[in-house]
Amino acid sequence: MxxxxxxxxxxxxxxxxxxxxxxxxxxxxxxxxxxxxxxPHLLGEEKLFYPILEEKSELRELVSHAYEEHNEIKSISSELESMDAGSPNWTSKIKELNESVTHHVEEEENKVFPEAQRALSDDKAQQIAQQYLDFSKSFKQQHPMP
Ligand SMILES: [Fe+2]
Ligand SMILES: [Fe+2]
Structure with a gap:
């Protein structure tokens, strides 16, 4: 798996x-x-992955920073949702989203995941994977694409 x-x-x-x-x-x-x-990616991490990492004191700061980055991504995304794609700020907002997501992904892949791999057993990581896939599937069923 x-x-x-x-x-x-x-x-x-x-x-x-x-x-x-x-x-x-x-x-x-x-x-x-x-x-x-x-x-569903952000929510799944927040519901199922980050809380387990927060139990480890050495990861707490890293995770609280990750939550802040999630909030930034969500806020840019909700601004985009209320904008017309033809509006003058559209392109710069998409670029902002790109920068914010790219930065967060780099932090997760280079800092959070390696620390998590050290802190969590393979069994635990596998359990989270299964829960995450189940959550993601039911989220997508409840929120079909418009
Ligand atoms: Fe994340
Ligand atoms: Fe992520």
Missing amino acids: ETIYDILKAEHKQVADLIQQAMRDGSKETFFKIKAKTE
């Missing part, structure tokens, strides 16, 4: 590709695809 780290990294890559696409096509449709990928 894939580890939680492989699952999350694969989703990071999918989001990065979609953001590149959004920067090329400038469409709101592509933005909604980004949102549909990003929302």
Whole structure:
């Protein structure tokens, strides 16, 4: 079975590709695809992954910083949701989203995941992976694409 780290990294890559696409096509449709990928990812990490990491005192600061970055991504995303794709700020907002997501992904992949791998047993990581996949599936069923 894939580890939680492989699952999350694969989703990071999918989001990065979609953001590149959004920067090329400038469409709101592509933005909604980004949102549909990003929302369950952020929520799943917050519900199932970060709380386990927060139990380790050495990871607490790293995780609280990650929450702040999630909030920044969510706030940029909700601004985009209320904008028209043709509006003058659209392109710069998409770029802002790109910078914010890229930065957060780098921190997770280079700092959070290696620390988590040290702190969590393989069994625990596998349990989180299964819970994450279940959560992601039911989230997508409850929030179908518009
Ligand atoms: Fe992530
Ligand atoms: Fe994250």
